Amino acid sequence: MNTTNCDFSPTKQQLSDGIQQITSELQHSLEVLGNEDYCLLSNLEAIKEKFIQMESVAASFYLNCYLSAFTDKYEELSVCVQRLSNRYHGALIVVERSDPLDPFIQKGTTIGATLNSVLLETIFFPGNPLHDGAVLIRANQIVSAANVLPLTTAVISGRKLGTRHRAALGLTEKSDALVLVVSEETGIISFSLNGRLYPINTAQTLH
Structure with a gap:
């Protein structure tokens, strides 16, 4: 892009x-x-x-x-991750880009709904049976939830990464997917792309 x-x-x-x-x-x-x-x-x-x-x-x-470039609903994602961050609700959201992700993801529960922030927030509400896995976004659709991603085996110097962050890195090492992560410990929002992790500015919404 x-x-x-x-x-x-x-x-x-x-x-x-x-x-x-x-x-x-x-x-x-x-x-x-x-x-x-x-x-x-x-x-x-x-x-x-x-x-x-x-x-x-x-x-x-x-x-x-x-x-x-890959979803018209990027503002919905922006609102969602900001709200999850404010509440310290952990989240893992995969945005499929050019590479098909089926070979890399252990599929969870099919959702098949139009992407919207309220539904995403509900999925990641603590205690929801689907909140521990990754949500898969394809274009403007929430395809599935509770998906299992491959974990990175890389050693990140000076950083202790939780399972969500390791999963984000693991998938983006194998594909061109973009993965959003919200830490439930710190509320920090990050995204992973091409096997790297980037914290983003949470002092404002993303749009």
Whole structure:
């Protein structure tokens, strides 16, 4: 997919403003580097935090780009994962893209319903028999729930990953699927693509 055609102008502007601010602060650090009264370490720590924030905003932007090419209901997904995050309800949502996923997924319960946020939230409500597995999205349909995904065998340095995150990585290592993950421990939303995991900005909805 060519993400240069994506037009999510508010997020683009937020990224532009953030990068300009970081650039300005780095330039200022260079200018005062020889000043003994200036604490470079504290400023670098602040810049590091801004980089982390910009990475999260950038992930939100690209997530929308990827989703909008394969489902018209990407805003429903945005609303759903934000609400699940706010409630600390864990979730695992697979969006099928070009690669057929049947060879990689142990199929659960057939749903066959139009994608909507309320139904997805109900599936992932704690105690629901279907909430532990993955939901499969194909175009604008919820195809099935309680699916079992292959788990990654990769060792992620410095990170302890739960089963949902390992499943997201495992499937995206084998296919071009995009997998959304909501952590029930932290509420953090991430997405996995091409065997990598990206946290996204939860300070706003994704659209």
